[in-house]
Amino acid sequence: MDEDVIRCLDARRTQEAFELVASRYRDRIYRIALAVLADEGLAEDAAQEALLRIWKSLSGFKRNAELRTWIYSISRNCALMVLASRKARAAGELDEDLLPAKFAAPARASHDVDGMLNTLRPQYQQVVRLFYMQEKSYEEVAEMLDLPMGTVKTVLHRARLELATMAAGRLMQKGTR
Amino acid sequence: MMDCAEFKEQPGCAEFKEQLGCGGTGPLDAHASSCPGCAALAAAFAELDAALTAQYSGLSAPPLRMPRALPAGPSMLPAALDWIAWSGVTACCAVLLIFSPLGTVLSAWAWMILLLCVAVACVFWPAKTLQS
Ligand SMILES: [Zn+2]
Numbered sequence: 001m002d003e004d005v006i007r008c009l010d011a012r013r014t015q016e017a018f019e020l021v022a023s024r025y026r027d028r029i030y031r032i033a034l035a036v037l038a039d040e041g042l043a044e045d046a047a048q049e050a051l052l053r054i055w056k057s058l059s060g061f062k063r064n065a066e067l068r069t070w071i072y073s074i075s076r077n078c079a080l081m082v083l084a085s086r087k088a089r090a091a092g093e094l095d096e097d098l099l100p101a102k103f104a105a106p107a108r109a110s111h112d113v114d115g116m117l118n119t120l121r122p123q124y125q126q127v128v129r130l131f132y133m134q135e136k137s138y139e140e141v142a143e144m145l146d147l148p149m150g151t152v153k154t155v156l157h158r159a160r161l162e163l164a165t166m167a168a169g170r171l172m173q174k175g176t177r
Numbered sequence: 178m179m180d181c182a183e184f185k186e187q188p189g190c191a192e193f194k195e196q197l198g199c200g201g202t203g204p205l206d207a208h209a210s211s212c213p214g215c216a217a218l219a220a221a222f223a224e225l226d227a228a229l230t231a232q233y234s235g236l237s238a239p240p241l242r243m244p245r246a247l248p249a250g251p252s253m254l255p256a257a258l259d260w261i262a263w264s265g266v267t268a269c270c271a272v273l274l275i276f277s278p279l280g281t282v283l284s285a286w287a288w289m290i291l292l293l294c295v296a297v298a299c300v301f302w303p304a305k306t307l308q309s
Contacts (some may be wrong), residue, residue: 030238132233
């Protein structure tokens with residue numbers, strides 16, 4: 001898939017190689033960031049930082065690894081770095097806007113799917129978000145989050161069951177009122 | 178007849194059967210028709226799936242700034258300022274020498290030193306800057 005990028009790198013055409021990488025992976029880099037951070041603004045910052053890191057170190061990319069695995073790993077690291085700094089700030093300021101999604105205010109309505117998603121544990125949230133962003137591909141989610149396929153399937157099942165149970169409870173509550 | 182625990186073990190119930198390779202939906206439907214709790218769960222699954230698909234499917238990155246070229250080499254400005262400062266110091270020393278009591282004796286030497294410094298700076302400064 002990335003042979004053209006490797007050819008450019010071998011020919012020391014780093015800028016061209018980077019442009020290929022950026023056009024091919026920018027959406028996935030952003031999606032990883034959004035899955036981890038659950039915030040579009042922060043995800044954009046993390047994706048931007050990931051692109052910059054890729055650009056700086058692309059010429060030194062070791063051919064014994066898969067390029068996309070390397071890109072996903074940089075993307076995850078950048079997202080986790082942004083998440084860590086957000087948590088540190090939240091701990092320092094106790095500002096409700098900065099609190100991690102896990103501690104965010106509970107969902108207001110049954111259709112507020114993102115609100116319900118935010119009540120799940122972080123790994124469940126990441127897998128669910130990425131699964132839907134990647135057109136329900138288990139392989140891609142496993143690769144992008146560096147998780148075994150079995151874990152992705154199990155997490156996804158449990159996460160959706162939790163969400164559905166929450167939503168069904170609300171639906172039934174509404175019905176009995 | 179399937180029980181509630183078995184129903185919940187079917188990953189994603191009916192709508193995900195293609196991806197997960199579940200069996201037919203017959204037993205699921207049969208259970209849901211007689212169990213309001215599981216029927217609500219199945220309905221919630223379907224609703225969730227639709228909502229999550231609508232929210233996240235095919236999501237694209239916003240426009241990101243692309244680094245365009247490799248970083249430029251170090252700025253020439255500090256080196257240029259260095260050169261101007263040292264030229265100034267050299268010129269001041271030369272002027273002081275010229276107008277000092279020794280000036281009449283040393284002025285020719287002072288001018289020669291000044292010119293030498295300028296010549297050396299003109300050759301070595303650009304060479305050093307280009308090398309770095
Ligand atoms: Zn049941």
